[in-house]
Every structure is written in structure tokens, then in C-alpha cells.
Amino acid sequence: MKDPINICWLRRDLRLKDQAALYHALKGEYPVLALFIFDSNILDELKEDDPRVTFIYHEITRVDSELKKRGSGMLVCHGKPEEIWTTLVKDYNIQQVFANRDYEPYARERDDSLAEFLSSEKIGFNLFKDQVIFETDEIVKPDGKPYTVFTPYWRKWKQKLDDFFVKAYPSESYLKNLYKGKLPQLPALADIGFKTSDPGFPSRTAYTDKLADYAKTRDFPAVEGTSRIGIHLRFGTVSIREAVRNALGAGADVWISELAWREFYMMILWHYPKTATYNFKPAYDKVEWRNNRKEFEAWCKGETGYPLVDAGMRQMNKTGFMHNRVRMVTASFLTKHLLIDWRWGEAYFAEKLLDYELASNIGGWQWAFGSGNDAAPYFRVFNPELQLKRFDPKLEYVKRWVPEYGTEKYAPPIVEHTFARDRVLKAFKKALGS
Incomplete structure (x- = not known):
């Protein structure tokens, strides 16, 4: 009989440090297999030289390399998630699946469908907050309805922010609990139908140099005054909690308000998906x-x-x-x-x-x-x-x-x-x- 394992499904959270779902998975009873799926439902809409796929591939390769140093690795699949999960439950003795919550309409439908399937297989599906400081109903009006104007949302967002919400998950401290079984090699980028395209990606830490002067320089396009952190937040190669902690240390209130705008729009889409x-x-x-x-x-x-x-x-x-x-x-x-x-x-x-x-x-x-x-x-x-x-x-x-x-x-x-x-x-x- 196959040994029981848990799976941590990485999506918009391509890192090992301060990673909520990974932390909870590693704290569980069974060894953890890290999984990434190149979702053909998404990729089929993209051009073969889309640089974002190159970026994701680079980051997956980096995470896989870090996992290999610990005797593990990442399982990388390509196809429709619903079909891949049907295969995975046959190939592995999965007890629990861990992932971080995604708020976009497609992601919600995908996760709802997966939860139903895993439940039928007697497998738990656990979702966590990771890509935002505050989610869904955490910042709402006194009557429980969502804010639709930013200023009062931002006021409450700031008021509620404290050390608890920006505290890091010590996920790296539990990597000894990774799955150590044999895994297939990562597929090449060409294997999933894409060409390498690298227009020059901003570094993961460059944003920290921009925080102190951001309020003065952000409106002038000739100046390199913006943080360029967007792609790293989009794919979770930087923890939002770490970003806010760094900004608080630099007194970059205006920059933090831009992060709050990001969450405001995410929650508008969550509450009003028709938009x-x-x-x-x-x-x-x-x-x-x-x-x-x-x-x-x-x-x-x-x-x-x-x-x-x-x-x-x-x-x-x-x-x-x-x-x-x-x-x-x-x-x-x-x-x-x-x-x-x-x-x-x-x-x-x-x-x-x-x-x-x-x-x-x-x-x-x-x-x-x-x-x-x-x-x-x-x-x-x-x-x-x-x-x-x-x-x-x-x-x-x-x-x-x-x-x-x-x-x-x-x-x-x-x-x-x-x-x-x-x-x-x-x-x-x-x-x-x-």
C-alpha cells in the first residue's frame, strides 16, 4: 500500500518563505508533496511567447531547486486541473490538500469543483489566506456589507492593521516534513507549448529601495520611482506580509495605500463578480x-x-x-x-x-x-x-x-x-x- 501524503498545491504563491498553505501542510501528520499545475484552461488563451509563462517557469525551477537541496522536489503537471487531480488520487495516497485562496471568478469555480471531487474521494481540501492582508469579509461596513468607496475602506484597513496580520508564517522551519519519494523531472518550457521570452523581470527585492521616496517620485514616469513589485505580488514570489512589514519600517504610508487599493479591488470582484x-x-x-x-x-x-x-x-x-x-x-x-x-x-x-x-x-x-x-x-x-x-x-x-x-x-x-x-x-x- 502507498504511504499516505499531503499535497500543497502552489498557484499564486511561488515561494517557500512565509507561505501560509505550505506552513499548515508541513505542520500536518504526513509528508508534503509540493505541486504546480500549468493550467491549460489558462495557458490555451496565451501566445506561445508570453513572458509571464517564462517568469513562472523560472520561479518554479528556483523553488524546485530549493526543495531538491532538502531531498524533495516539485511535481509539475500540465493540463486541465480536473483531469490531473483525477490521476493524482490514483497515483498517490492523498490524505489532505492544502492551497492558498484565490479570489478571481475562474479560480473560485475551479476550487469549488475540486472541493466537491476531493470530498467524494474522502480527501480534505484546506484553503488559507495568503495573497492579501485582509480578505472577503474582514474589512466591511458596520452592517456587514462590503465597502464600495475606497477612503472608508482604507481608513478601516489601516485601523485594523497590526502585528498579527503581518506576522510571517515560519514555513521554512518545517521543510524536514517534505515528501522524499522519487519525482519526474520538470517538463521543459517547450513541452508545455511555450518559448522562452524574457524582457527583463524586476528583482524580488528591488522594491525596498523605492519605499522611502515613493510618495515624491511615483507620478513621474521618467523617474524609476515606482516599486515594480506587481509581478511578484501577482505570482506570490514575495509575501504580502513581508512587503507591508518593510513598508511600515520605511514609513511608506502612500505605498501601503496602493497595496490596500489592490485588496479593495480584489474584494469588489469577490463580492461583485459580474464586474x-x-x-x-x-x-x-x-x-x-x-x-x-x-x-x-x-x-x-x-x-x-x-x-x-x-x-x-x-x-x-x-x-x-x-x-x-x-x-x-x-x-x-x-x-x-x-x-x-x-x-x-x-x-x-x-x-x-x-x-x-x-x-x-x-x-x-x-x-x-x-x-x-x-x-x-x-x-x-x-x-x-x-x-x-x-x-x-x-x-x-x-x-x-x-x-x-x-x-x-x-x-x-x-x-x-x-x-x-x-x-x-x-x-x-x-x-x-x-
């Missing part, structure tokens, strides 16, 4: 989009004739990163200047951004358009030229990404600002009856 595809404010469904395909393609390529917009789009296309201030300007431009559906822009960002986070991306796009919770008012239309003068006055950022700016080769503006502003305000007033 993944629908406006949070249903009245905005009546806005008549122009959805001009040619103009959308010009926006995608960074050829709108508005230098700050074009610089941002080219930066993202080339590196997989766009400065947050510029994300707001490009999103506002697409939805308000061009009257193109925010879902088109959201999907393009989803394809290109290394740090793509479903909840934050949707929240940001609906904020820019005006249809989200706590969104910018519909009549606020960013003037890209004024944004350029304010946040890139020496044109350092623009000239880095749009070298032809100021020459005859640079495209003329795709639309005139005042005309576009008047047009979108009329569209809003018609839809909203104001």
Missing part, C-alpha cells in the same frame, strides 16, 4: 461606444499623436510594464477621447502587462471610464497635453519611447482634445440622462 465583464454602475451600460477599429489599433501601437499616450503604449508593448500615472492617461484617452469600450482596453492590457491582475485592471479601467465603484466622475476627462507638461515636463519619458516626437515623422493627433471632450460628455449625458 469582470459588466459596469459596476449599470447606468453606464447605455453609453454608445464608437468602437472604431482603426483608432483602436493606433492606440495599441502608440500612434495617436498624443506623446504621453504613445510613450506609455510603446513602453508596455516593448517591456510588459507601463507607469501607473500613464496607465490612467491611456485608459482615459481610449474610453473618453475615442469612445472605445473599456473592455477592449482591459483585454489588451491583460495580454501585455507582466503584472496583470484581473481585479486591479478591471477596477482601473472602470475608474478611468467612470463606471466603476469610487470612480473618477464622468465629466473628468484627462487632457493628455496638460498631463505631459505636469508629469514629464522635460519630455525625458516621451523621447525615450517616442524618438520621432517633434519631427515630421510623428503622427498628428488622432482627434482634437476639445472636440473629443465635448463628444464624450454628450454621450454620457444622453446615456445617464443628466
Whole structure:
């Protein structure tokens, strides 16, 4: 008879240090096998050179190497999770499965389905909080309803924050309890249908150097003033608790508030999953989009004739990163200047951004358009030229990404600002009856 084991299923938590599910698994009765699944339900939607898959592969290889030093390793599978789990329960004598909770709609459906299957096999399924400081119903109004405005949410978030919520899980102290049986070699990236693509990933610790000056430098895209931690939070290569502890030590309150925004949007998506595809404010469904395909393609390529917009789009296309201030300007431009559906822009960002986070991306796009919770008012239309003068006055950022700016080769503006502003305000007033 096969020896009993527990499985820790790594998903958005690719680390051994301060890892909630791994800690609880290792504290259990049986040896722990670390598992990762390259989910074909997700991967089949991606291009074969998507750098995020390369990033994940690098991180899995790193974790596997750390586990091998302790006589263990990682079991890495590729396919549909439901089919893989059917095989795993036949191949191993699984007693309990441990994983960290994921709040996105697909992940919730996947985990609900798995819980039902494991229950039928008399196997426990244990989920833990790991990628956020506060989850689901931990920050709610006095009546138990979720906050839909950030400021009171942030006030309560800060008020509740104490040492307990940022204390590290000593998961590394229990690695002696790992599974020591023979495991197959990691599949090559090509085996799962992908090519290596590395545009240059930010280091895991670089963000700590940015915390002290973040509030002063974060709005200026020519300055390397943002933390670039997004991809590490997305895939859990950095613990959110460690990040907050470091920020508290640096007095980086503004940076911590950005982490709270991330959790705010996650919990909005948790409580209102329809906002993944629908406006949070249903009245905005009546806005008549122009959805001009040619103009959308010009926006995608960074050829709108508005230098700050074009610089941002080219930066993202080339590196997989766009400065947050510029994300707001490009999103506002697409939805308000061009009257193109925010879902088109959201999907393009989803394809290109290394740090793509479903909840934050949707929240940001609906904020820019005006249809989200706590969104910018519909009549606020960013003037890209004024944004350029304010946040890139020496044109350092623009000239880095749009070298032809100021020459005859640079495209003329795709639309005139005042005309576009008047047009979108009329569209809003018609839809909203104001």
C-alpha cells in the first residue's frame, strides 16, 4: 500500500518563505508533496511567447531547486486541473490538500469543483489566506456589507492593521516534513507549448529601495520611482506580509495605500463578480461606444499623436510594464477621447502587462471610464497635453519611447482634445440622462 501524503498545491504563491498553505501542510501528520499545475484552461488563451509563462517557469525551477537541496522536489503537471487531480488520487495516497485562496471568478469555480471531487474521494481540501492582508469579509461596513468607496475602506484597513496580520508564517522551519519519494523531472518550457521570452523581470527585492521616496517620485514616469513589485505580488514570489512589514519600517504610508487599493479591488470582484465583464454602475451600460477599429489599433501601437499616450503604449508593448500615472492617461484617452469600450482596453492590457491582475485592471479601467465603484466622475476627462507638461515636463519619458516626437515623422493627433471632450460628455449625458 502507498504511504499516505499531503499535497500543497502552489498557484499564486511561488515561494517557500512565509507561505501560509505550505506552513499548515508541513505542520500536518504526513509528508508534503509540493505541486504546480500549468493550467491549460489558462495557458490555451496565451501566445506561445508570453513572458509571464517564462517568469513562472523560472520561479518554479528556483523553488524546485530549493526543495531538491532538502531531498524533495516539485511535481509539475500540465493540463486541465480536473483531469490531473483525477490521476493524482490514483497515483498517490492523498490524505489532505492544502492551497492558498484565490479570489478571481475562474479560480473560485475551479476550487469549488475540486472541493466537491476531493470530498467524494474522502480527501480534505484546506484553503488559507495568503495573497492579501485582509480578505472577503474582514474589512466591511458596520452592517456587514462590503465597502464600495475606497477612503472608508482604507481608513478601516489601516485601523485594523497590526502585528498579527503581518506576522510571517515560519514555513521554512518545517521543510524536514517534505515528501522524499522519487519525482519526474520538470517538463521543459517547450513541452508545455511555450518559448522562452524574457524582457527583463524586476528583482524580488528591488522594491525596498523605492519605499522611502515613493510618495515624491511615483507620478513621474521618467523617474524609476515606482516599486515594480506587481509581478511578484501577482505570482506570490514575495509575501504580502513581508512587503507591508518593510513598508511600515520605511514609513511608506502612500505605498501601503496602493497595496490596500489592490485588496479593495480584489474584494469588489469577490463580492461583485459580474464586474469582470459588466459596469459596476449599470447606468453606464447605455453609453454608445464608437468602437472604431482603426483608432483602436493606433492606440495599441502608440500612434495617436498624443506623446504621453504613445510613450506609455510603446513602453508596455516593448517591456510588459507601463507607469501607473500613464496607465490612467491611456485608459482615459481610449474610453473618453475615442469612445472605445473599456473592455477592449482591459483585454489588451491583460495580454501585455507582466503584472496583470484581473481585479486591479478591471477596477482601473472602470475608474478611468467612470463606471466603476469610487470612480473618477464622468465629466473628468484627462487632457493628455496638460498631463505631459505636469508629469514629464522635460519630455525625458516621451523621447525615450517616442524618438520621432517633434519631427515630421510623428503622427498628428488622432482627434482634437476639445472636440473629443465635448463628444464624450454628450454621450454620457444622453446615456445617464443628466
